[in-house]
Amino acid sequence: MMGPKQEAQAALFYEFSLEEHVPQDHLLRSIDRFVDLDDIRQYLAEFYSHTGRPSIDPELLIRMLLVGYCFGIRSERRLCEEVHLNLAYRWFCRLDLSDPVPNHSTFSKNRHGRFRESALLRHLFEKTVARCIADGLVSGQRLAADASLIEADANKQNSTPKEDWDISAINPSDAPRAVKEYLDVLDDAAFGAASEVKPKFTSHSDPASQWTAARKGPAFFSYSTNYLIDTDHSVIVDVEGSRSIRQAEVGSVRTMLDRIKDRHDIDPERLIADTAYGTGPMLGWLVKRGIAPHIPVIDQAKKAEGVWSRDDFEWDQENDRYICPEGHDLKQFRRNYSDPNRGPSGKGTMRYRALKLTCQDCPSKAKCCPDQSIRTINREPDEDARQVARDIAKTKQYVVSMRLRKKVEMLFAHLKRILGLGRLRLRGPNGANDEFLLAATVQNLRKLAKIFPAPQQTRKA
Known part of the structure; x- marks a missing residue:
């Protein structure tokens, strides 16, 4: 009916x-x-x-x-x-x-x-981190760091090539908000001071954004959101916006580690990251802080297949020398200098060289230096820290850390696919940081809600 x-x-x-x-x-x-x-x-x-x-x-x-x-x-x-x-x-x-x-x-x-x-949004984010710590979701022992590109609200049609970009022509009193912020961060380590290399194009609407082709596709203007997470429950303990270049992203990790030490008294036992963070200065900074770098080392000293690499040479710390597989010495100096930092590069890099007569008569010259008269090895100032990272890479804990590092990438996927933050709506460094802070706050709140869901009330019949 x-x-x-x-x-x-x-x-x-x-x-x-x-x-x-x-x-x-x-x-x-x-x-x-x-x-x-x-x-x-x-x-x-x-x-x-x-x-x-x-x-x-x-x-x-x-x-x-x-x-x-x-x-x-x-x-x-x-x-x-x-x-x-x-x-x-x-x-x-x-x-x-x-x-x-x-x-x-x-x-x-x-x-x-x-x-x-x-700085209300920073205050709000840090309160959620404090709540996660209070509820036992953050141990602070194993932290992971990474960065992800977020497209800026800018396009190439409204930009200028680097050879035509003139900062002196900008009138700060008459400039838009995003341009004023760009002028304010010219000396900031996360933006203007991160690198002396000028970007290929500079946007008129958001000049602080970085022109990049890091995704192996069409280039675009972007910012980087940098996450520092605790791997126990993937809680974001800090977030920082920066230019989309490696130097700025690596510097942001230092900033975040200092900040969580000051705000939450978190001093991690290890830091997990990818190869982009495996530079000598970064590894040296971590080792001095007492943080174990579970990071692949950037090593440009690899030789062609069949040729001895630096790993085949034994380092003698006491006598300041390398010893080749044939037992010969590679020394930095064969006589004393008044300046102990004096070296061929003039930048603190130490170059160790074998004797020419020794190399010419060596039966293993074809495996050691086939294209050179003598074998040389360059040793960076932070080589000891790099060796610490190499030794860690041989442990079982390092294998576990490389699996845990994927948790950061999962958070970035959630950020873009679920929260829809694939492109920024606000311009300028402050606008980008505001969006990154709000998004990270929501991700932590959703994490708390997932682990501690609201109690269900039984419905009355």
Whole structure:
């Protein structure tokens, strides 16, 4: 039997509860238990005026931003529409059915103003890290680091080749926000001071972004998000934005390790990373800090197949020499110099050489130096640290570390595919850092929600 036609009936009074209409197993219910914004008003108090019209509650804006990054809603205009329509979003943002949703322009004013001036997003991220530590998800013993390219909001059509780019022609007082930020970070180790090499193209709209073809495809403008994670439960303990070049990414790891030591008293036993971080200075810095580098060493001293490499020579630390497989010495100097740092390169690199007569009469010359009259070996200033990393690479723990390193790559995949952060919407170094911090905060909150889901209430019959 066909039922009667459904028609909306107007009523004078409604009894409605948002709490009853949000499913008990909804993701936002689990996340809500770990969002601590009790101190946000006190934290921002000095950035608000004591007179004038009352502002929109900053907790509401932060909760809306968390919803947007949690569910991949990249547009703030669309975010306002979704919060207006979705009951679960309203419940999480503490909005009743009759409460209005803020205008999308409010986010820009607060993001570029008091949120950025107060470093609120960094504060919010570090509170989630502290919560993960308190709940036993972070041991701080094994950390892994890596970087991933995120496309910037810029394109080649609005750019200038490096030979035509003139910084002196920029008027800072009349420049857009992203250009002013570019001028501010020219001496920053994560941006302008990371390398003296100028990028092939510079964007007019976001000059701090890096023109790169690192993905082996069409080049594009990008920033790098650098993650430092604890491998126990893949919790992100720190995040940093930088230029998309190796020097800036390696420097960001140092910055993050110093920061977590200062903020959370985390001093790891080992750092796990890929070959890009296996430079001598980086390995030397880690060894001096007492951190075991589980990192493949960048070694450019490999010889052709069938020719002895540096690993075939024995290093004699006490006598400052190498000993070849035939038992001959390779020394840096054959006589004393007043300057012990004096060497052929003039940059601290030490060159050890055998005697010419010894090499000419050696029966193994074809295996040692077939194309040279004598065998030479260059030793970098941080060669001892490089050897430490080589020795670690021979252990079983190193094999485990290389498997654990994939956890960082899984977080980047989640960042781009689930959270939708494949391209930035904000410009400039500050805008990129804001997006990276919010995304990392949401990833940690989702991790907490997954490990500690909200308790399920039994429904009444």
